Amino acid sequence: xxxxxxxxxxxxxxxxxVPVAIGVPLAAIxxxxxxxxxLPWFSIFDLPLLVVIFFAxxxxxxxxxxxxxxxxxxxxDSLTHYPLGVYGISKTVVGYGASSLGVKLDAESVxxxxxxxxGFYVVHQVIYFTIARGLVGLNLHWSWPRELLAxxxxxxxxxxxxxxxxxxxxxx
Amino acid sequence: MGxxxxxxxxxxxxxxxxxxxxxxxxxxxEDDSTRLIRVWTVNAVTxxxxxxxxLQSGTSGIWHNYIYLRGVRQQNRDLQxxxxxxxxxxxxxxxxxxxxxxxxxxxxxxxxxxxxxVAAQVIGSSGSEQSRLVYIDKGSDEGIRNDMAVITANxxxxxxxxxxxGSTSQVLLINDQNSGVGTxxxxxxxxxxxxxxxSGQLVLDKIMSxxxxxxxxxxxxxxxxxxxxxxxxxxxxxDVHRGSEFLQVTIKPAxxxxxxxEVLVITQKLEREPSVAGSAQVRAADILAQRLPSVPDAPxxxxxxxxxxxxAAAGAKPLVKPAQTGIPASGATASAAPAxxxxxxxxxxxxxxxxxxxxxxxxxxxxxxxxxxxxxxxxAAVPIKTPSSTQVTxxxxxxxxxxxxKTSAIPGxxxxxxxxxxxxxxxxxxxxxxxAVSVTPPSSDTGEPTH
Numbered sequence: 001x002x003x004x005x006x007x008x009x010x011x012x013x014x015x016x017x018v019p020v021a022i023g024v025p026l027a028a029i030x031x032x033x034x035x036x037x038x039l040p041w042f043s044i045f046d047l048p049l050l051v052v053i054f055f056a057x058x059x060x061x062x063x064x065x066x067x068x069x070x071x072x073x074x075x076x077d078s079l080t081h082y083p084l085g086v087y088g089i090s091k092t093v094v095g096y097g098a099s100s101l102g103v104k105l106d107a108e109s110v111x112x113x114x115x116x117x118x119g120f121y122v123v124h125q126v127i128y129f130t131i132a133r134g135l136v137g138l139n140l141h142w143s144w145p146r147e148l149l150a151x152x153x154x155x156x157x158x159x160x161x162x163x164x165x166x167x168x169x170x171x172x
Numbered sequence: 173m174g175x176x177x178x179x180x181x182x183x184x185x186x187x188x189x190x191x192x193x194x195x196x197x198x199x200x201x202e203d204d205s206t207r208l209i210r211v212w213t214v215n216a217v218t219x220x221x222x223x224x225x226x227l228q229s230g231t232s233g234i235w236h237n238y239i240y241l242r243g244v245r246q247q248n249r250d251l252q253x254x255x256x257x258x259x260x261x262x263x264x265x266x267x268x269x270x271x272x273x274x275x276x277x278x279x280x281x282x283x284x285x286x287x288x289x290v291a292a293q294v295i296g297s298s299g300s301e302q303s304r305l306v307y308i309d310k311g312s313d314e315g316i317r318n319d320m321a322v323i324t325a326n327x328x329x330x331x332x333x334x335x336x337x338g339s340t341s342q343v344l345l346i347n348d349q350n351s352g353v354g355t356x357x358x359x360x361x362x363x364x365x366x367x368x369x370x371s372g373q374l375v376l377d378k379i380m381s382x383x384x385x386x387x388x389x390x391x392x393x394x395x396x397x398x399x400x401x402x403x404x405x406x407x408x409x410x411d412v413h414r415g416s417e418f419l420q421v422t423i424k425p426a427x428x429x430x431x432x433x434e435v436l437v438i439t440q441k442l443e444r445e446p447s448v449a450g451s452a453q454v455r456a457a458d459i460l461a462q463r464l465p466s467v468p469d470a471p472x473x474x475x476x477x478x479x480x481x482x483x484a485a486a487g488a489k490p491l492v493k494p495a496q497t498g499i500p501a502s503g504a505t506a507s508a509a510p511a512x513x514x515x516x517x518x519x520x521x522x523x524x525x526x527x528x529x530x531x532x533x534x535x536x537x538x539x540x541x542x543x544x545x546x547x548x549x550x551x552a553a554v555p556i557k558t559p560s561s562t563q564v565t566x567x568x569x570x571x572x573x574x575x576x577x578k579t580s581a582i583p584g585x586x587x588x589x590x591x592x593x594x595x596x597x598x599x600x601x602x603x604x605x606x607x608a609v610s611v612t613p614p615s616s617d618t619g620e621p622t623h
Contacts, residue, residue, distance in 0.1 A: 030220050032299035033307075040430040043301050062178035070185050078213035079296075080303035081333055081344060083196035085189040087300075092189065096182045132302065135193055139349060140302060140370045 014058040014169040024165065025051050025072045033079055044150050046121065048072045049091065050158045053120055054165050056095045057102035065102075069095025082136055090127040094120050108166075110159050117155040122147060214307065214336045221295040222309055229293070286401055288440035289323075290314045294432045295340075304348035304372060305333065306432055313338035314439075319399055321438040327405040327426025328353065328393060329435050341437075345429050346406070347372045354396035355406050359389045366391065366406060366423060374407060376421035383419060385412050391423050401441055 016024075028047035036043040052072050056065030073091030077084040098120055105112055125147050132138040292308035310316050312335050322329045322343050330351060333344035344351050347368035355366045355376065362383055364376040379385065389409045395402030411422035 026216065029299065030217050033217060033296045034221050034224065036299065037294060037297050037306070037432070043299070048299075063181050066182050066185050070189065074189075074209065075213050076299065078210040079217065080298040080300050081305055081342065081348075081350070082303055083193050084209060085193035085196070088189045089186055089193075092182070092185050096178070100178070131193070135190075138302060138370070 012171065013060050014171060016055070016058075016168060016170065020168045021055075024168070025055075025068075025075070029072070029075055029079070032076070044153055045157055046124070046150075046154055047161075048076050048087075049094065049121065049124055050117065050154060050161055051165075052091050052095050053098045053117055053158065054162050056098035057107040057116070058169055060099055060102045062096050062099045065095035065097075065099025066092045067095070069093070082132070082138070086128060086131050086136060089131055090124045093127055094124050097123065113159055113162055114155045117158040118151045121151040121154050125150075210334075211336060214340055214342075218295060218307060218309075218336075218340050221307070225293055225295050225309070286438050286440075287442045288438075289436040290316065290439050292316075292322075292341075292435050292437055294343075294435060301372070302349075302370065304345040304368060304429075305330075306343050306345065307336075308341050308343055308435060308437070309339060310437060311335050311337050311339045311341050314437075316341050316437055316439065321400045321404075322435050323400075323404060323438065324427045324432070324435055326428065327407065328400055329427050329429065329432060331399050332437065343435070347374050347425065347429055352397065353400060353406060354394040355391050356394040357385060357389050357409070358392055360385060363394050363396070364421070372429075374423040374425055376409075376423055377418065379419045379421060381414050381417060381419050385409055385419055385421055387412065401438065 025048065028051045032045070032047045052065075052069045055068045059065060059068075069091035070088050073088035074084055076087040076091075080086075098116065101107075101116060105116070107113065107116070129140055129142055132140055290310055292310040292314075294306045295309050296307040298305050308322075316332055316335050318332055318335060320332045322331060328346055330343045330345040330348075332341050334342035336342060345368070346353055346366060349368050349370060351368055353366040354363070356363045357376075360383070362379055362385065364379045367375055367377050369375055376385075376391065387409050391406040391408065393400040393402055393404040393406055405426040407423040407425040409421055410424040411420075413420035413422075
């Protein structure tokens with residue numbers, strides 16, 4: 001297990017230039033909206049969530065992480081016909097959690113990324129379902145096997161995606 | 173305080189979003205306008221989607237229309253053959269449709285027509301499994317408005333839930349939880365509301381558990397929701413579960429909701445009574461004569477054949493209104509009558525009633541002529557018994573008196589299978605009726621008509 005605690009001195013904080021900070025989330029949202037039309041199975045992925053986790057862990061700033069999550073979530077909400085904020089709240093919490101955890105863990109290793117993404121996917125879904133059922137009144141059914149499978153699938157994708165996006169990072 | 177700064181900001185961010193959510197949920201019923209953030213997001217995302225769709229369709233168009241044309245010649249031949257067959261079928265269906273419209277007109281039914289549609293390309297989706305909607309590349313510029321029906325050639329897709337701008341609209345699919353379509357089962361004629369489930373399945377609601385629903389039964393729109401015109405295919409029954417009070421009927425959608433590419437938005441519907449040219453003056457015999465095979469001209473010296481028998485029929489008012497008899501429109505389909513018949517003054521009642529069935533009309537001449545040969549039409553006008561011992565044929569709406577001993581259960585046939593004899597139409601004091609209609613089927617050997 002390569003998950004290691006890092007001291008404050010060892011923490012690498014990254015930043016992203018503006019086109020990347022705007023373009024990558026937009027591309028993720030675009031792909032999430034477009035690809036399932038051609039490949040229905042693609043809807044099992046949550047690309048915006050993976051982007052939130054990546055940015056939050058790289059920036060290692062809880063405020064930046066939660067704001068990134070909130071903005072991406074709200075944009076994702078506006079493509080649905082449900083009230084704005086369902087994805088927004090879920091991703092705000094995930095952004096905050098990922099950046100907080102990124103401060104303490106070595107977020108560069110593959111096993112850490114696998115575990116973190118799996119965990120945060122489940123957290124995201126739990127929050128989403130709670131809000132959707134409790135506040136919005138949607139009649140959703142929770143299925144552990146499905147959610148766990150989706151979490152693992154997203155985590156595997158995250159490993160490759162994060163490796164690609166690592167190239168866009170700049171040291172702060 | 174600095175220690176809790178991050179947590180405080182998190183709490184504030186969540187708090188504002190929860191408040192925002194609550195405000196939206198409250199307002200939803202009062203204000204249905206599009207929020208600015210939605211417009212901005214859709215405007216930011218859809219150009220890319222449109223661009224990709226344009227590139228994709230352009231590339232595939234060049235490939236399919238100019239490069240990859242293998243087998244097109246053979247396909248063209250096959251299609252032309254298919255067209256010819258379909259044209260023949262169309263003629264038959266047109267006649268059926270015309271007759272159905274006449275009958276609906278007689279019964280005062282109103283019809284809905286799809287008057288105008290706009291073809292649109294699906295350019296995006298919500299990206300969420302819980303929100304089943306798609307975006308199309310047509311908006312207010314093309315006359316798209318909220319609540320317009322969206323269909324494909326295969327069946328119903330959904331309705332326009334939001335017109336985002338001049339060139340983009342949001343379509344709520346029928347398998348979304350928030351959608352509902354008024355439907356009717358084709359065979360059992362049971363009506364219910366079609367709804368989507370969280371899993372994306374379609375279920376038919378509000379059908380009592382004692383009703384019988386068959387697997388494979390077609391589900392059509394009932395028109396009751398005022399969005400979808402009546403009779404559009406929605407899907408087929410794929411599963412039936414009997415609940416305590418209602419049936420749980422699962423429907424397989426007719427349209428491929430997961431692979432939508434092009435759709436049609438119904439931008440204009442017409443509701444009117446079926447208009448058939450001259451339907452008000454149409455005569456029962458004329459309707460029926462159209463459906464008969466042509467009969468060879470009578471030899472010289474024989475009485476001139478005309479359609480005047482029907483004139484009298486048209487003049488006669490139906491004693492029993494069709495609507496009161498409960499005759500289903502579909503039951504009053506094709507019935508054959510001679511194209512050329514011998515006019516007789518006494519034939520009024522026959523023309524009005526017996527003509528609806530050529531097999532009952534033919535023996536009226538007392539010649540025991542065989543049934544009209546060569547016709548492919550099956551008489552389907554079912555006589556309805558009325559309390560006053562009269563029978564009404566659905567095709568004519570005219571009552572007729574019958575002799576119970578000579579009328580079989582099968583319309584137009586006597587109990588021994590031969591053409592039914594129609595009882596005298598006048599009281600016994602009236603001189604015996606002359607043959608009302610002289611059917612002259614062509615002789616199979618000589619082609620000479622027999623009398």
